[in-house]
Amino acid sequence: MAEPKANERMEKIVSLCKRRGFVFQSSEIYGGINGFWDYGPLGAELKRNVKDYWWRSMTQKREDVVGLEATIIMHPKIWQASGHTSTFSDPMVDCLLTKKRFRADQIDPQSGDIHSYTGAHDTVAGKSSSETYSVLIPTGKHPEYARKVARQFYAARGVPAPELLGETIETVKETVRYNPDNGSLLTEPRPFNLMFKTFVGPVESEDNVAYLRPETAQAIFAQFKNVLDVARQKLPFGICQIGKAFRNEINPRNFTFRSREFEQMELEFFIKPDDAAAKSSLTGGPGTEPNWGWEQWHKYWVEQRVQWYESIGLSRDVLDFHWQKKEELAHYAKATVDILYKFPFGTQELEGIAARGNYDLTQHQTFSGKSMEYFDEETKTRFVPHVIEPSAGVDRLVLALICNAYTEEEITDEKGVKETRVVMKLHPRVAPVKVGIFPLLKNKPELVKKAQEVRDLLRAEMPVFYDDAGAIGRRYRRQDEAGTPFGVTIDFDTLGEKPELKDTVTLRDRDTMQQSRIAIGDLLPFLLSKIR
RNA sequence: GCGAGCGUAGCUCAGUCUGGUAGAGCAUCACCUUGCCAAGGUGAACGUCGAGGGUUCGAAUCCCUUCGCUCGCUCCA
Numbered sequence A: 001m002a003e004p005k006a007n008e009r010m011e012k013i014v015s016l017c018k019r020r021g022f023v024f025q026s027s028e029i030y031g032g033i034n035g036f037w038d039y040g041p042l043g044a045e046l047k048r049n050v051k052d053y054w055w056r057s058m059t060q061k062r063e064d065v066v067g068l069e070a071t072i073i074m075h076p077k078i079w080q081a082s083g084h085t086s087t088f089s090d091p092m093v094d095c096l097l098t099k100k101r102f103r104a105d106q107i108d109p110q111s112g113d114i115h116s117y118t119g120a121h122d123t124v125a126g127k128s129s130s131e132t133y134s135v136l137i138p139t140g141k142h143p144e145y146a147r148k149v150a151r152q153f154y155a156a157r158g159v160p161a162p163e164l165l166g167e168t169i170e171t172v173k174e175t176v177r178y179n180p181d182n183g184s185l186l187t188e189p190r191p192f193n194l195m196f197k198t199f200v201g202p203v204e205s206e207d208n209v210a211y212l213r214p215e216t217a218q219a220i221f222a223q224f225k226n227v228l229d230v231a232r233q234k235l236p237f238g239i240c241q242i243g244k245a246f247r248n249e250i251n252p253r254n255f256t257f258r259s260r261e262f263e264q265m266e267l268e269f270f271i272k273p274d275d276a277a278a279k280s281s282l283t284g285g286p287g288t289e290p291n292w293g294w295e296q297w298h299k300y301w302v303e304q305r306v307q308w309y310e311s312i313g314l315s316r317d318v319l320d321f322h323w324q325k326k327e328e329l330a331h332y333a334k335a336t337v338d339i340l341y342k343f344p345f346g347t348q349e350l351e352g353i354a355a356r357g358n359y360d361l362t363q364h365q366t367f368s369g370k371s372m373e374y375f376d377e378e379t380k381t382r383f384v385p386h387v388i389e390p391s392a393g394v395d396r397l398v399l400a401l402i403c404n405a406y407t408e409e410e411i412t413d414e415k416g417v418k419e420t421r422v423v424m425k426l427h428p429r430v431a432p433v434k435v436g437i438f439p440l441l442k443n444k445p446e447l448v449k450k451a452q453e454v455r456d457l458l459r460a461e462m463p464v465f466y467d468d469a470g471a472i473g474r475r476y477r478r479q480d481e482a483g484t485p486f487g488v489t490i491d492f493d494t495l496g497e498k499p500e501l502k503d504t505v506t507l508r509d510r511d512t513m514q515q516s517r518i519a520i521g522d523l524l525p526f527l528l529s530k531i532r
Numbered sequence B: 001g002c003g004a005g006c007g008u009a010g011c012u013c014a015g016u017c018u019g020g021u022a023g024a025g026c027a028u029c030a031c032c033u034u035g036c037c038a039a040g041g042u043g044a045a046c047g048u049c050g051a052g053g054g055u056u057c058g059a060a061u062c063c064c065u066u067c068g069c070u071c072g073c074u075c076c077a
Helices: A004-020 A041-060 A077-082 A143-155 A217-222 A224-231 A274-278 A294-310 A359-368 A394-405 A445-459 A472-482 A520-531
Strands: A023-025 A037-039 A065-067 A091-094 A101-103 A110-117 A119-122 A127-129 A133-137 A163-165 A168-175 A197-199 A209-211 A237-246 A261-271 A319-323 A335-343 A346-357 A374-376 A381-383 A386-393 A406-412 A418-424 A435-439 A464-466 A486-490 A504-509 A515-519
Touching: A004 A023, A004 A394, A004 A406, A004 A472, A037 A041, A041 A065, A041 A237, A041 A261, A041 A394, A077 A217, A077 A359, A110 A143, A119 A143, A133 A143, A143 A163, A217 A224, A217 A237, A217 A261, A217 A359, A224 A237, A261 A294, A261 A394, A294 A319, A294 A335, A294 A346, A294 A386, A319 A346, A335 A394, A346 A359, A346 A394, A386 A394, A394 A406, A418 A472, A435 A445, A435 A472, A445 A464, A445 A486, A445 A520, A472 A486, A486 A520, A504 A520, A515 A520
Parallel strands: A065 A237, A435 A464, A435 A486
Antiparallel strands: A023 A037, A091 A101, A110 A133, A110 A168, A119 A127, A119 A163, A197 A209, A237 A261, A261 A386, A319 A335, A335 A346, A346 A386, A374 A381, A406 A418, A486 A504, A504 A515
């Protein structure tokens, strides 16, 4: 449960995101658009750092994963094969009395007597309604049951003491048009297309309907054979992709957490089926066992991913893990682990790591008629590879990093005055700006000149922010809110006022506010070691 | 999609009940001041009060519609 305090915290975070330029509402000048968000200067850097680091962790630091960048719009058959066309367009119906919503295909067929009315009026109040309405009751049940429900319906439409008009009774079998709970008529089924639809080519005809992808994963399966042919990889190996996905969420919520346009980082790690793996003696990728089955690979990837989160500042104690129970699993999944973050608005999923068997490749083999089989030279067997899928939401992760970094500290200065310091304790790896550079005083040209030299030295290698406005303490605090992990101040000692300190600067640590003296020549190696 | 609440300067909010042509604090910019942890001085800029329509001599304020945000329900592949 989100307590009021948690809600307050979230509001402060949203406010800081706007004030400092992490996140803006999309199309704000036109009143905004529900479920879409933009990243401002700091947010864009932060998100890019997250994606770059993930990409490097997958493709650069491993031998056994290669990248892919596929289009957002693909052949519509892909979504038939994946099952999205059917499961993403459930018709929904609402109860006309209670407004409760049902999936139309989940209503049990019922039989009984339908009592229909052409309207109702209340002569005393002088109100009437000509809306038609009907109620289903089991055959033989007293008609008053139906009339009671109908009176409630008309009462809710402004007829205080309704006298029912034009009652007719009809016996029906196997209807799904009535609410099983109270017999009330439901609305007409309305399609809920959770995939964004568009048309390829200038003519809007049913023949050229296409969809904006609701996930990036299917492109990996669809291109599996091509990648296999060119990448000189043997099982086990993975294909990863970062890209936009689109879902027409019924109800976007919780800031950027559930957006209609969002970005995913997905890996499909292909492995041998257990029986083929058991016969194997060749080693796979670095640090891997030759004959691991899907359970071991699944656990391996869960651990890999948790370590990755730790390396950007999300420790195990702010994460949560949910091993899905048998009955929660999608029918094709053998196991799924959700990695969750404890957001102020509740503990919510960042990443799902699913063991999907060979379901997806088999589906595409069936729908495309093209073989998805892999020939294992060692065991001389042919099979459709199985897959482990770590699938993470970039925007959710960025939001988690922002929430996790947001810190308010009570500071007591030397005069004993208390104040609050707001600091974004982002890990240096993902922080948008790595170092702030400040001349102690801006009206001393020699300080400014030296500070600009330091700025030019560093900005070739990392994002820096140069600031000479106002008091030095104020500049430090401004960078605290931006999450800049280090501050460098150029003072008169840098210029050689005390000869032994010539060409040294003050290095200030964001989290501890500790200051130390460091030679300008040592700055770059020091900073690079912290941000890589 | 339903219900409730909210929407006024970059941010936090007052003003709305009792219509009379928009305010505070912080932030921003310039100059002065500045000797390492923000809120000294002087000056400046900043809102068609979410949008549209209506009532009225006159609307931030009353009415209707709409968009957005929050919470609950629903949904969650």
